[in-house]
Amino acid sequence: MTRNTPSRSSSASSGPGQRQLRVGELIRRTLSEILSQGDLHDPEIDGVSITVGEVRVAPDLKRATAYVLPLGGANREGVLAALRRNKPELRHLIARSMTIKHMPDLKFEIDETFDRIDATRRMFADERVRRDLEAQPEDAPADMTSDEAPAPQPGTAPE
Numbered sequence: 059m060t061r062n063t064p065s066r067s068s069s070a071s072s073g074p075g076q077r078q079l080r081v082g083e084l085i086r087r088t089l090s091e092i093l094s095q096g097d098l099h100d101p102e103i104d105g106v107s108i109t110v111g112e113v114r115v116a117p118d119l120k121r122a123t124a125y126v127l128p129l130g131g132a133n134r135e136g137v138l139a140a141l142r143r144n145k146p147e148l149r150h151l152i153a154r155s156m157t158i159k160h161m162p163d164l165k166f167e168i169d170e171t172f173d174r175i176d177a178t179r180r181m182f183a184d185e186r187v188r189r190d191l192e193a194q195p196e197d198a199p200a201d202m203t204s205d206e207a208p209a210p211q212p213g214t215a216p217e
Contacts, residue, residue, distance in 0.1 A: 074114070074115070074117075075117065077119070078114075078115045078116075078117060078119070079115075081115050081119060081122070081158065081162070082112070082113040082114055082115040082122065083113070084156060084158075085113045085115070085122055085124070085152060085156070085162070086110050086112065086113040086124070088151075088152045088155050088156060089110050089113070089124060089148065089152060090109075090110045091155075092148065092151050092152065093108045093110065094107070097151055098144055098147060098148060098151070100140045100143070100144055102133075102136050102137065102139070102140035103137060103140045103141070103144075106128050106129070106133070106137060107128070107129035108126050108127070108128050108129070108137060108141075109126065109127045109128075109129065109169065110124055110125070110126050111125045111126070111127060111169040111171055112124075112125045112169065112171075113125070115162055116162070119160065119162055120160070120162055120163060121162050121163050121165065122162035122163070122164055122165070123164075123165045123166075123167055124141075124164060124165070124166050124167070125167050125168070125169035125170075125171070126138070126141065126166055126167070126168065126169055127168060127169040134168050138166055138167075138168060141166040142166055145164050145166070148164060149161055149163075149164055152164075
């Protein structure tokens with residue numbers, strides 16, 4: 059009797075696996091704790107509150123990308139450079155507090171999520187967009203109700 063099981067290649071394209079998500083979240087929480095407690099001694103980072111928004115782990119669990127943002131978004135590049143400079147020490151501190159066979163190599167990137175949220179808010183606050191969103195159904199042509207398609211024009215083939 060043969061089983062119909064999906065191949066590894068098809069499941070890899072459907073998003074991160076449970077283990078990737080679990081390892082990523084564990085690294086995120088541990089990294090956040092290390093940065094908030096001041097366990098890393100670097101003048102560029104001392105006294106700076108850094109948000110670790112997400113950690114994405116590669117399918118082979120050998121690489122992890124931490125998306126970080128200093129509070130208020132100030133001195134992004136300086137904080138990013140300090141984290142990259144202290145990567146070996148951070149890796150050691152994270153590995154020491156985790157029970158994982160191999161600690162993934164860390165990569166740091168600026169978390170752009172908050173910028174995208176602000177851009178979306180600005181877009182929705184735009185007068186033209188609000189006007190389009192608030193348009194009432196009575197703005198539709200008189201011969202069309204909300205559930206039906208527009209009537210075909212004379213001399214054209216229906217779709």
